[in-house]
Amino acid sequence: MLETRKIISIGEAAHAIMTHQKCGTIEHVPLMACEGRFLAKDMIATCDLPHFTRSAFDGFAVRAEDTASARPEKPLTLEVVDHIGAGMVTDKIVTTNQAVRIMTGAQMPAECDAVVALELAKEFQKDGKTFVTIKRAAKIGDHISYQGEETKLGTTLVTKGTRIHAGISASLATFGYETVPVAKKPVVGILATGSELLEVSDPLVPGKIRNSNTSMIVAQIHKIGGKAIYFGKLADDFETSYQKINEAFAKVDFLITTGGVSVGDYDLMPDVYQKMNAHILFNKVAMRPGSVTTVAEKDGKLIFGLSGNPSACYVGLELFVRPSIRAMLFSSAPHLQKITAYLGSDFTKPNPFTRFIRSELGFRDGKVFANPVGIDKSNIILSLIKANSLAVLPGGTRGFQAGDQVEVLLIDDHEGSEWPW
Numbered sequence: 001m002l003e004t005r006k007i008i009s010i011g012e013a014a015h016a017i018m019t020h021q022k023c024g025t026i027e028h029v030p031l032m033a034c035e036g037r038f039l040a041k042d043m044i045a046t047c048d049l050p051h052f053t054r055s056a057f058d059g060f061a062v063r064a065e066d067t068a069s070a071r072p073e074k075p076l077t078l079e080v081v082d083h084i085g086a087g088m089v090t091d092k093i094v095t096t097n098q099a100v101r102i103m104t105g106a107q108m109p110a111e112c113d114a115v116v117a118l119e120l121a122k123e124f125q126k127d128g129k130t131f132v133t134i135k136r137a138a139k140i141g142d143h144i145s146y147q148g149e150e151t152k153l154g155t156t157l158v159t160k161g162t163r164i165h166a167g168i169s170a171s172l173a174t175f176g177y178e179t180v181p182v183a184k185k186p187v188v189g190i191l192a193t194g195s196e197l198l199e200v201s202d203p204l205v206p207g208k209i210r211n212s213n214t215s216m217i218v219a220q221i222h223k224i225g226g227k228a229i230y231f232g233k234l235a236d237d238f239e240t241s242y243q244k245i246n247e248a249f250a251k252v253d254f255l256i257t258t259g260g261v262s263v264g265d266y267d268l269m270p271d272v273y274q275k276m277n278a279h280i281l282f283n284k285v286a287m288r289p290g291s292v293t294t295v296a297e298k299d300g301k302l303i304f305g306l307s308g309n310p311s312a313c314y315v316g317l318e319l320f321v322r323p324s325i326r327a328m329l330f331s332s333a334p335h336l337q338k339i340t341a342y343l344g345s346d347f348t349k350p351n352p353f354t355r356f357i358r359s360e361l362g363f364r365d366g367k368v369f370a371n372p373v374g375i376d377k378s379n380i381i382l383s384l385i386k387a388n389s390l391a392v393l394p395g396g397t398r399g400f401q402a403g404d405q406v407e408v409l410l411i412d413d414h415e416g417s418e419w420p421w
Contacts, residue, residue: 005283005284006282006283006284007284007285007286007291008282008284008285008286009285009286009421010285010286010287010319010354010421011421012282013281013282013285013293013295013319013320014319014320014323014335014421015421016281016282016295017281017295017302017320017323017324018323018324018327018334020281020297020300020302021324021327021328022186022253022300022301022324022327022328023328024040024183024184024186024327024328024329024330025183025184026040026041026181026182026183026184027040027181027182027183027184028179028180028181028182029179029180029182030178030179030180031169031172031173031177031178031179031180034164034169034172034180034182035164035165035166035169036163036164036165036225037163037164037180037182037183037185037225038161038162038163038164038182038183038225038326038329038330038331039158039159039160039161039162039164039180039181039182039183039330040160040181040182040183040330041160041181042156042157042158042159042160043156043157043158043171043172043175043177043180044154044155044156044157044175045151045152045153045154045155045156045157045175046153046175046176046177047153047175048147048148048151048152048153049148049149049150049151049174049175050145050146050147050148050149050150051147052107052108052147053107053108053144053145053146053147054105054106054107054108054144054145055102055103055104055105055106055108055115055143055144055145056104056115056143056144056145057104057115057117057118057143058102058103058104058117058118059101059102059115059116059117059118059120059121059143060078060080060099060100060101060102060115060116060118060121060132060134061094061099061100061102061108061109061112061114061115062078062099062112062113062114062115062116062134062138063094063096063098063111063112063113063114064113064114064137064138064139064140064142066078066096066097066098067114067116067134067136067137067138068137069137070134070135070136070137070138071135071136071137072135072136075122075133075134075135076133076134076135077097077131077132077133077134078097078098078099078131078132078134079097079098079099079129079130079131080098080099080100080101080123080129080130080131080132081094081098081099081100082100082101082109083100083101084100084101084102084103084106084107085103085106086103086104086105086106087105087106088106088107089106089107090107090109092109093111094109094111094112095111099112099116099132100112101123101130101132102115108144113140113141113144114138114139114140114141114142114143114144115138115142115143115144116132116134116136116138116142116143117143120134120135120136121133121134157171157172157175158171158172159332160330160332161183161329161330161331161332161333163225163414164180164182183225183328183329183330185225185226185227185329186225186226186227186253186254186324186325186328186329187226187227187229187251187252187253187254188221188226188227188228188229188252188253188254188255188256188321188325189228189229189231189248189249189251189252189254189255189256190214190217190218190228190229190230190231190255190256190257190258191231191232191233191234191244191245191248191255191256191257191258192211192213192214192232192233192234192257192258192259193233193234193236193241193257193258193259193268193269193308194233194234194236194259194308195235195236196208196209197209197210197211197233198210198211199211199233200215211233212310212381213258213259213306213308213310213313214230214258216310216313216314216384217256217258217306217313217317218230220314220317220318220321220322221317221321221325223412224321224322224325224326225325225326225329226253226254226325229248229251229252231244231247231248232244234257236268238268238271238272241268241272242271242272242275242276245257245272245276245303246276249276249298249301249303252301253301253328254301254302254303254304254321254324254325255301255302255303255304256303256304256306256317256321257269257303257304257305257306258306258307258308258313259307259308269294269305270283270294273294273296273303273305276296276298277298278296278297278298278303279296279297279298280294280295280296281295281296281297281302282294282295283305286352286353286354286395287315287319287353287354287355287356288351288353288354288355288356288378289307289309289311289312289315289356289377289378290306290307290309290312290313290315290316290319290356290378291353292307292312293305293306293307293312293316293320295320302324304316304317304320304321306321307378309378309379310378310379310380310381310384311358311377311378311379311380311381311383311384312378314384315356315390318336318390318409318411319336319356322334322335322336323335326416331416332418333415333416333417333418334416334418335416335417335418335419335420335421336390336409336410336411336413336416336417336420337409337410337413337415337416337417337420338392338407338408338409338410338417338420339368339407339408339410340368340405340406340407340408341361341367341368341369341370341389341391341405341406341407341408342367342368342369342370342402342403342404342405342406343369343370343372343391343400343401343402343403343404343405343406344359344362344369344370344371344372344402345371345372345402346399346400346401346402347372347376347391347393347399347400348398348399348400349376349399350397350398350399351393351395351397352395352396353395354392354393354394354395355376355392355393355395356390356391356392356393356409357370357372357376357390357391357393358372358373358374358376358383358384358387358390359371359372359373359387359388359389359390359391359408360373360386360387360388360389361388361389361408361410368408370389370391370406370408372391373385373386373387374386374387387411388410388411388412389408389409389410389411390408390409390411391406391407391408392406392407392408392409393406
């Protein structure tokens with residue numbers, strides 16, 4: 001079938017995808033296994049933090065009013081009536097001119113309102129009792145961490161859709177979350193088209209290439225937060241391809257195919273979409289690389305037809321597959337985050353479409369630079385080794401010069417953007 005193509009903008013393509021977005025589902029995982037997962041609910045403080053008033057220093061808990069007369073030339077002496085460490089609570093009632101030896105993190109005696117740091121006091125024994133001399137007056141609140149100082153009961157700690165990291169895990173542990181509600185990982189199927197493809201373990205032969213796209217896509221999906229399943233290669237045979245695509249599609253949340261979306265004699269995907277009764281959302285995007293990226297929908301699920309060229313495949317996945325996965329992970333910012341930087345070198349190639357240049361961010365003279373890496377062709381693989389961003393060069397221009405200000409999409413960022421287009 002000779003396919004009719006209507007070119008649309010990147011923003012239109014992204015919008016078409018997001019209007020067919022699947023809902024995410026929730027599962028609970030152990031706290032120790034939640035790193036890198038995405039929260040399915042807002043997490044709430046289950047108590048004040050700290051949940052008791054405690055000492056922030058090793059020293060002596062005192063009543064500030066008792067130390068008012070302390071001076072370097074006239075030290076004040078207090079009786080030490082107890083010694084408590086972290087996790088301990090005194091049963092003594094502290095009265096006038098008394099103190100309690102206290103360690104960092106220990107609960108403050110109810111009667112005390114300040115801590116004198118250990119290095120500012122001198123402890124001694126006399127007549128079987130313990131005393132401490134103080135040379136400086138303490139103020140109410142000195143070296144104390146008050147109950148609820150960090151956060152209050154009922155406060156939202158982390159919002160739904162946030163990617164969990166070590167600091168979040170520590171915070172959830174603090175509030176007793178033994179298990180954590182997270183978004184179930186979307187299952188993304190992968191099929192590689194093309195009789196020219198070899199598996200990674202196969203020896204090279206004339207006319208054939210190793211399948212690099214699949215391992216790249218698997219890594220991208222895992223980074224984004226999904227679960228990847230490789231269903232194998234498709235030969236350039238329509239019926240075999242149709243059956244395998246149909247079977248894989250039934251087992252996943254999204255399906256990705258690589259190659260077969262151009263207009264060559266062996267590009268079978270348009271006919272497969274037709275036989276599946278899939279609705280094509282778009283099949284031509286005003287972008288380089290990856291203009292032939294095609295997305296179809298059937299039964300509320302999406303099929304992403306990505307280019308067989310590695311860099312085009314990579315860019316298409318980051319622009320279009322990523323937001324679909326992140327939305328199922330309850331993210332309110334599912335797209336790549338955009339910043340402004342300066343172009344690190346000349347890019348003189350004119351282009352009618354918006355071009356995404358694989359770039360490596362660097363800093364010079366207090367400015368952020370996007371430095372293009374490798375050869376700018378869609379079949380190039382090695383440029384992806386150093387790329388951590390995509391410099392966005394609008395179409396309809398005659399090229400760009402080093403130092404020009406450009407917009408840049410961050411590939412490795414997990415914060416994301418609500419809508420960068």
